[in-house]
Amino acid sequence: MRHNLLFALAALGLASAPALAADPIEGLARTCNNCHGTGGVSVGYSMPSIAGLSETYLKNILMEWKSGARASANMTRLIKGYTDEEIAALAGYYSKLPWTAQVQPAAKELLAKGKDVTERCETCHGATGGQPDDKETPRLNGQWAKYLELEMLKYRDEGFQMTHKKMMKNTRKMEEGDVATAAKYYGAQSK
Amino acid sequence: MSQINRREFVKAIAAASSAAAVSVPLSACAGPGAKRASGGAKARVVVIGGGYGGATAAKYVKLLDGDIEVTLIEPNAVYTSCPLSNEVISGHRDIKTLQVGYDGLKKRGVHVLQDMVIGVDRTKKVVTTKGGKKLEYDALVMSPGVEFHYDNIAGYSEAVINDIPHAWKAGEQTLILQKQLMAMPDGGKFVIVVPKGPFRCPPGPYERASLAASYLKHHGKTKSKIIILDANDSHSKKGLFQQAWKAMYGFEKEGMGTNGMIEWVKASEGGTVNKLDVASKTVHSDFVDLKADVLNIIPAHKAGKIAVDTGLAKESGWCKVVPMTMASAEDENIYTIGDSCVAGEMALYGNPNANFDMPKSAHIAMTQAKVAAAAIVAKVNGLPTPQPYYANTCYSIVGDDYGFSVAHQYRVENGTFKYIKEGSGVSPMAMPDKSPVPAIYRKLEAEYADGWVRNVMADAFG
Known part of the structure; x- marks a missing residue:
């Protein structure tokens, strides 16, 4: 427990633990931080935070990119350089870090509209995105709205090979103008 | 590893936030190799x-x-x-x-x-x-x-960089080049001189040409030219750049005197600039003499x-x-x-x-x-x-x-x-x-x- 806690604190820059310097998974994860933020907490709007996402979700998506089943503009290239064991370890590592919601305030009207247009999402992602139904489903509360919008564009685009049929079906049913609204709704949620 | 106990975590954060840095060395760290300064x-x-x-x-x-x-x-x-x-x-x-x-x-x-x-x-x-x-x-x-080396091009020196910016260390230089590009009249020539590699940011010169073309296109200055004189025979992401240039900026083919807004002249076809006339902003290579309206020379560099x-x-x-x-x-x-x-x-x-x-x-x-x-x-x-x-x-x-x-x-x-x-x-x-x-x-x-x-x-x- 103590070691675990140190991992989390060190990743957030709140404590230091020299033993982590020699930890191979820490070393690998440090390269992920460049794009996904120190400790997996992103501050770039188009890049997702990955700290605190479920292990199953992370592992699934990374392995789908590696096999080529799922498209990505860039992760499909990078992830092929990692072994399956490293991918599993990275998924485990980031899943044990706490989720940091980057709450992006939105106007009351937008939130009301957002609640409305995300009704179809609730069953799996929970009312505010913070309580997903199962471990295969990512949490959305306080994830970057820009990133969520781009993800939905991927699901809606027939030329972009995605794997989750339910997501493709549901996002394609949405009105075009509602995509950004839905994304902003989840970005504004704290839990 | 088990899941972190959230309450313990929150408590730890609260404690940590009162100090600039909390150091919790593990027992393994106090090994025989530990030094004291x-x-x-x-x-x-x-x-x-x-x-x-x-x-x-x-x-x-x-x-x-x-x-x-x-x-x-x-x-x-x-x-x-x-x-x-x-x-x-x-x-x-x-x-x-x-x-x-x-x-x-x-x-x-x-x-x-x-x-x-x-x-x-x-x-x-x-x-x-x-x-x-x-x-x-x-x-x-x-x-x-990196340290810039200006001596590969006769007539070029650090003294001219406010007039002929490199914009290869960002800041003031970036803004000088921005101002010059925006002041360039339609039909002007924006010349980018690329040094022999290795140089920092390998795709940088070609991205610069692309974005300058985007600026000129959107501001009705479509008669302008961007000419890259390159001391190399190939470059980073070349296929992708040329594909994009064809799609957006009328790029025809490699070499000088082509149609389209961007021209790329490689080393073996005269891309290596070896002489500069500062007053007229004219650059010379073994095969090419080119007068620029905006001249951007990226100097060679080393450690x-x-x-x-x-x-x-x-x-x-x-x-x-x-x-x-x-x-x-x-x-x-x-x-x-x-x-x-x-x-x-x-x-x-x-x-x-x-x-x-x-x-x-x-x-x-x-x-x-x-x-x-x-x-x-x-x-x-x-x-x-x-x-x-x-x-x-x-x-x-x-x-x-x-x-x-x-x-x-x-x-x-x-x-x-x-x-x-x-x-x-x-x-x-x-x-x-x-x-x-x-x-x-x-x-x-x-x-x-x-x-x-x-x-x-x-x-x-x-």
């Missing part, structure tokens, strides 16, 4: 240069071991990111979004000294600054970036002066490194990272089998810095040398909703760098069935470039 700190690390590499090294040493004293020495109070500064030149981005100070590092307990290092005594392990300070170190991180003066850049003007740790091949107490080092084979574009050197990019400088930081902390604490991982991602923006990237990965096997080909490569030029790449791919990468720069700036300086 004079003055109470476990060890003293001095970092020369506050760019992406130096800032990251300072931050990650402190993150991994708060008991190590870290001093970063940098002459400027504000850093301007070179990555994405081409968007400033073309008016697509405010330079303020690329600027960052050193308060983030100070909050983490890094001493930041606004000064310049003028000498390193490798025997006594002392750094001397212009301001007259002498700092002892147990480990020195050398991250000075930063302090790295050379310290005797670390013996081979071909760049610093050679030990792959496991990023320590200098010349001195085990100095870690040479970033643009001043050469890690792997030298850049040889055009040879498909030779693309295993590390490009001079912010991203690679940061992963090198993290390797160096972990190696330093492990050494100080008597831990085994960590396994290093090097990665690069480099985005280029070429127009509205149009970007692409290259990824590189390297590991170390038997003490030598190994390029991980299966985890590297450029964005696709076509889909596997030969159909065109859907527009969404290019849009996503243009968007990711912005997210990337925000995260690398925060990961280095925050």
Whole structure:
């Protein structure tokens, strides 16, 4: 427990633990931080935070990119350089870090509209995105709205090979103008 | 490993927030290799240069071991990111979004000294600054970036750069070139002179040409030309650039005197500029004499002066490194990272089998810095040398909703760098069935470039 806690604190820059310097998974994860933020907490709007996402979700998506089943503009290239064991370890590592919601305030009207247009999402992602139904489903509360919008564009685009049929079906049913609204709704949620 | 107890975590954060840095050494750290430096700190690390590499090294040493004293020495109070500064030149981005100070590092307990290092005594392990300070170190991180060499082109010198900007170190130079581009009348010639590689930011000159074309196109200056005179016969992401230029800027083919807004002249066809007439902004090569309206000469460069003066850049003007740790091949107490080092084979574009050197990019400088930081902390604490991982991602923006990237990965096997080909490569030029790449791919990468720069700036300086 103590070691675990140190991992989390060190990743957030709140404590230091020299033993982590020699930890191979820490070393690998440090390269992920460049794009996904120190400790997996992103501050770039188009890049997702990955700290605190479920292990199953992370592992699934990374392995789908590696096999080529799922498209990505860039992760499909990078992830092929990692072994399956490293991918599993990275998924485990980031899943044990706490989720940091980057709450992006939105106007009351937008939130009301957002609640409305995300009704179809609730069953799996929970009312505010913070309580997903199962471990295969990512949490959305306080994830970057820009990133969520781009993800939905991927699901809606027939030329972009995605794997989750339910997501493709549901996002394609949405009105075009509602995509950004839905994304902003989840970005504004704290839990 | 079990899930973190959230209550315990929250309590720990509350406790931690009352101190600048909480150091909780594990029992394994107090091994026989642990050293004590004079003055109470476990060890003293001095970092020369506050760019992406130096800032990251300072931050990650402190993150991994708060008991190590870290001093970063940098002459400027504000850093301007070179990555994405081409968007400033073309008016697509405010330079303020690329600027960052050193308060983030100070909050983490890094001493930041606004000064310049003028000498390193490798025997006594002392750094001397212009301001007259002498700092002892147990480990020195050398991250000075590049030094420009103006003497390859007759008539060219540092004295002319306010008139003929390089804009290859971002900041004032970026804004000078922006102003000149925007003042250029329709039908003008914007000439970019590219030095022989290796140079920092391998796709940079071509991204600059693309974004300048985007600016000119959107401002009705469509009779203008952008001519790249290149001292190399190939370049980074060439296929992707030319595909984009054809799609957006009427690019015809390589060589001079073609239709389309962008022309690319390679070394073997007269691209190597060797003479400049400053007054008329005319550049000459063996085959070409070209008068520019806006002239952007990127000077040749080598390792930063302090790295050379310290005797670390013996081979071909760049610093050679030990792959496991990023320590200098010349001195085990100095870690040479970033643009001043050469890690792997030298850049040889055009040879498909030779693309295993590390490009001079912010991203690679940061992963090198993290390797160096972990190696330093492990050494100080008597831990085994960590396994290093090097990665690069480099985005280029070429127009509205149009970007692409290259990824590189390297590991170390038997003490030598190994390029991980299966985890590297450029964005696709076509889909596997030969159909065109859907527009969404290019849009996503243009968007990711912005997210990337925000995260690398925060990961280095925050």
